Amino acid sequence: MDTSQPHPARRYNYWLGGKDHFQADRDSAAMIEQMMPTVSVAAKEGRKFHGRAVKHLAEAGVRQFLDIGTGLPAPNNTHEVAQGVDPTARVVYVDNDPLVLVHARALLRGTPQGRTAYLDADLRRPDTILRSPEVFATLDLDEPVALLLVAVMHFILDDDGPYELVRHLLDALPAGSCLVVSNATTDFMPPEQLAIVEAANARAERREDRVRLRSQAEVERFFDGLDLVPPGVCSVADWRPADPQAPRPTPAEVCALGGVAFLSR
Ligand SMILES: C[S@@+](CC[C@H](N)C(=O)[O-])C[C@H]1O[C@@H](n2cnc3c(N)ncnc32)[C@H](O)[C@@H]1O
Structure with a gap:
């Protein structure tokens, strides 16, 4: 493990208030905070979206979850939320x-x-996931599975074929399965902030330090042909908030879009 290079899971852990990060992660987090001062709010809202989406699906009867881009353990891990609804969830x-x-x-x-x-x-090699002993031993791919891609697709660049990867994974799942995606977005960024993000991407020497922020239309494309759960793709903070009356961060503070959908085929 190379701790001299920043890594998304450790940076995310830092923003969530966890303890599993190194100096390189904190330095990289500070650089991103200059571009997007509310990124820690965004991380926390992203994590809450993850919890609400899993709970919603578990309450809708989904019992199997394939959570890719898991991140470091944090409160409300997928199994805690899903097994809180049904202890038999996998x-x-x-x-x-x-x-x-x-x-x-x-x-x-x-x-x-x-x-x-x-x-x-690695998500970029979906067959290593679909054909793994872990998936075979744990999930029944003849029964619905929720594919969770929460706060991970922005690390999948265009030449990785993001839409093809998601489609390939979904093709292995039966009707009644579902997809959860969230992705950082440029939609609410003023042009000067967008320019800073683009410059940082252009400067990044390592491929894994680049991010692909996506627009509403680009995030919606992940759900093509699927039945979106209302309210559809929106700011993750606005996706079925636990208390709709309570104040929550604006889409511009969160800068991430997310949605949940079912496969009806
Ligand atoms: C921002 S964290 C999201 C954590 C979690 N999904 C959540 O919503 O709280 C992104 C995670 O994706 C992982 N990741 C990034 N690229 C990946 C890839 N190509 N394959 C698998 N995991 C990846 C990182 O290691 C990190 O743990």
């Missing part, structure tokens, strides 16, 4: 950060009736 976590692997045991503490597994794999 979860496979997937991430490509070795530090997440180190902490995976914390992700595996599910209920005795349910099952959780962890797989060290």
Whole structure:
């Protein structure tokens, strides 16, 4: 594990208020905060969106979850939320950060009736996920599965084929399965902030330091042909908030769009 280079999971952990980050992650977080001062609010709202989406699906009867881009363990991990609704829920976590692997045991503490597994794999190689022993042993791919891609698609660049990757994963799942996606967006950024983000992307030496922020139309494209759960794709803070009357950050503060949809085929 190279701790001299920043990594998204550790940076995200820093913004969420966790303890699993190194100097390189904090330096990189500070650089991003200059471009987007509300990024820590955005991370926290993204995490809450994840929890609400999993709870919504579990309450709708979904019992299996494939959570790719898991991140470091944090309150309301997928199995905690899903098994809180039904203790028999099953979860496979997937991430490509070795530090997440180190902490995976914390992700595996599910209920005795349910099952959780962890797989060290890359979203850009979906067959290594779909054909893994972890997926085979944990999920029944003849029954609906929720594919969670929360706050991970912005690390998938255009030449990785983001839409094809999502489609490939969905093609392996039966009707009644669902997709959860959130992606950082440029939609609410003033032009000067957008220019800073673009310059940072152009400067980034390592591919993994680049991000692909997406517009509303580009995020909606992940859900082509699927039945979106109301209210559709929107700011993650506005997706079925727990208390609609309570104040929440504006779309410009959050700068992330998300949605949840079912496969009806
Ligand atoms: C911002 S965190 C999101 C964590 C979690 N999904 C959540 O919503 O709280 C993004 C995670 O995606 C992982 N990641 C980035 N690129 C990936 C890839 N190509 N394959 C698998 N995981 C990836 C990072 O390691 C990190 O843990």
